[in-house]
Amino acid sequence: MNCFYIILNTNKEKSYELGKSIQQYLEQKGKTCFIHEKGEDSANNKFKYTDASRIPKDVEAVLVIGGDGTVIHAARDINHRNLPLIGVNLGRIGYLCDLEESNIYSALDAMMEENYIIEERMMLEGIGHRGEEVLVHNDALNDIVIHRMGHLRIMNFIIYVNGEHLNTYSSDGIIIATPTGSTGYSMSAGGPIVEPNAKMIMITPISPHALNRKSIILSADDEIVVKIGKRRKEEIEEAEVTFDGAESVKLFSGDCIKIKQSSQCVKFLKTSKVSFLETLRKKMMECK
Secondary structure (H helix, E strand, C coil): CCEEEEEECCCCCCHHHHHHHHHHHHHHCCCEEEEECCCCCCCCCCCCCCCHHHCCCCCCEEEEEECHHHHHHHHHHHHHHCCCEEEEECCCCCCCCCECHHHHHHHHHHHHCCCCEEEEEEEEEEEEEECCEEEEEEEECCEEEEEECCCCCCEEEEEEECCEEEEEEEECEEEEECCHHHHCHHHHCCCCCCCCCCCEEEEEEECCCCCCCCCEEEECCCCEEEEECCCCCCCCCEEEEEECCCEEEEEECCCEEEEEEEEEEEEEEECCCCCHHHHHHHHHHHCC
16 A cells, blocks of 8 residues: 555544654555544534545545544545545544554554455445425444434334334434444444444334344345334324434434345455454453
């Protein structure tokens, strides 16, 4: 690899300093490196960190300096450019970050020597409907979450899979997650941890008012519809759908979100031989 692009989360300490150090290291090796700082596209609310159209065409890999949240939003910004990315963890957990400060320069050497692999992670596509009106259409790397708004009371979420009624959850919300998202909000809600390269979709209720609190694992080929139900005939319930915790749209009783595997995917660049299980074991030890 000869041309790199760096995305920074300037809310993280050391992010800018480390980014400039990486840029200098690569340029000393005769490579090209661009840095994009958060805030440069502040006038364009479509992007969280990066306007992908501003990434030079010669770029071969994107380095994301921050944490898991930075990686997720950067991936959403650039996924249609089909560029592999690699995360440098400056956060606390870092399930999505292959690199730490301690091994960044050896990883850069490996990338320049073409010594790496690329892993593809599935995404979800979600389309919100109110009758024939399309409310929202977006993709998510981690999860699509539909949750209650307003008063502190449970709502009914009616779940269909491939047109067949699966279950109605009385809960605070529903998480539809990818394997990559299994270590995020879904895990916090009691969902299983799944190997991130797997192809499947997980449904996990949020604080369900039921004895059965288990997640449901579906094929990546299945299509899920979540309908906002009513608990009382005379009242309109309010909910919200969010994509990776970023874009959010208000929903009302009768609105539906159709969710399936996206045609887009995210490419993660990997230079180390550390397995997902080893990373998971390390993170679990750190959280004790």
